[in-house]
Amino acid sequence: MLTIINAHVISSNGIIDRGWVSIKDDCIVAIGDYKTLPKEGGQGEIIDAQGLYLSPGFIDIHVHGGGGADFMDNELEAYLTIAETHAKFGTTAMFPTTLTSEAELLWETFSVYEQSLSMNQSGARFYGLHLEGPYFAMNQRGAQDPRFIRNPDRLEYQSILTKYRHLIARWSAAPELPGALEFGDHVCEAGIVLALGHTDAVYEDVVRGVAHGYRLATHLYSGMSGMTRKNAFRYAGAIESCLLLEEIDVEIIADGIHLPEPFLKLICKNKRKDQIVLITDAMRGAGTSDRESILGSKQNGTPVIIEDGVAKLPDLTSFAGSVATADRLIRTMVDIAEIPLMDAVQMLTLNPARIMKIDSQIGSIEKGKQADLVLFDEKIAVKMTIVGGKVIYKA
Incomplete structure (x- = not known):
């Protein structure tokens, strides 16, 4: 006791x-x-x-790395380092997140992740992989490697689901791509949370996506289309659609950099507090003092610089992931978005637990739940x- x-x-x-x-x-x-x-x-x-x-332990449903390591390094030591690094900042549960990559590297990731589940961890626990890609819109790729972005391939994703559905908790894709709706049906049928991200969708695309299971917005505003014009007519993009549609929950990189004050407040005004999830989207530079780093695997990742509290591509054309930790997310929401502490904590505990279907185990301080606390x-x-x-x- x-x-x-x-x-x-x-x-x-x-x-x-x-x-x-x-x-x-x-x-x-x-x-x-x-x-x-x-x-x-x-x-x-x-x-x-x-x-x-x-507080209940913080749950990060979108995290790539930290402490100088990345999950795409495909090394057991990297998994331990990331879990231990983020635990120092209150994260008790996480969903290791991939990047768009060649198929061989992704298959290797499945193998290493499965091995990691039998390790004696001294950090945050893993609750399933989040596959971020490779089925994305090229125009909204951000720092995702364009060499490996592609449309949904039925043979590819069916093979993955057949062999590794038990390891995958979530999959992010662009719903407007050819084959993306059928892909969504298969993912949902496998019991995996389906998210829309790195998308060039307009409102009609998003509505169709919702009907096929796309119910979570991957890092809202980042890698998403906004209002656009076609033949002089205005069309709502993915951003406006996610803010408008009641069926869609949203995750946000609440580091104060990816989303400055007006955006955070707009999101809080348009989405209920139980529909918002805070994520770090942290890359390997999180929890370090590094000024130069790599997004993705050490072998063939993308060089980035870290300044102004965020990772950027060297040509400064795009952010390249955050270096946030969970504690920073709470501070940002309380100090900048000006929401109550209880609401901010809910966005990093109970909300992600519910969306990822593990709220019967963790996410709140209740009798019978696992003792993950901060x-x-x-x-x-x-x-x-x-x-x-x-x-x-x-x-």
Whole structure:
């Protein structure tokens, strides 16, 4: 038994001042305020939070790397490094994310990821792969390698789904591409979350995509079409469509750079708080002081520079992923988007857990859920990270 006392507990129903949470093995077994705290002897080991906030562990559903490593390095050591790096900033669960690449490298990724699941991890836990590509619009590729962008290939994706559906939690694609709607049907039938991203779609394309399962927007505004003209007529792009359509949840890179203040506030005004998910979209430079880095694998990735708190292509034509960590996302939403702390935490805990269909296990501080918890101060500086009831990081 482990009991955390004297914390501002961020529960689904509000913040419990001078609250406590008891953990047995890897599960939360009791929650309360100071009036209901069990007497000494019934608490087991005690952690005195001394007035810190106690939050559910942060869940990052779109992350490429950190600590100088990238998942596309296809090395077990890279997986460990990324998991441990982001745990220092409060991430307790993550979905390793690929980049558009040659088919051989993707197949290798499946193999290495499967091996990683049997490792003795001391960082954030993995809950499934997020395949970002390769079925994207060339005009919205951003930093994705144009050599490997292609239309949905039925033989290719059916082969992947047949062999590796148990490893894939999410797949991002552009719904307007030839074959993308049929692709969406197959992905959804496999029980995988389908997202629209790096897309040049107009409103009608997005509406059709929704009907075939595209219900999550991959990094809203980044790699997405906006309003366009055809023969002098205006057409709503993917951005306007995602803001408008009730069926679509949105993820945002809330580092304050990819989306400055007006965009963050516009999103919060147009989407319900339970429809917004915060992501790092972090590349290998996250959690480091590096000024030069590589997006993607060490072998054939894209060189980038890191300045102004973001990764950029050397010619400055595009951002190339973020170097954000989860704590920075919360700070940005509270300080810049000016939303309540509870709402910001929900966007990085319960919301991603629900969308990724793991909210029965994690995402909130509730009796019976896994004890993934974070202690942080009023500046969202992480002081302790707990995964499955075990302290894996302490500042």
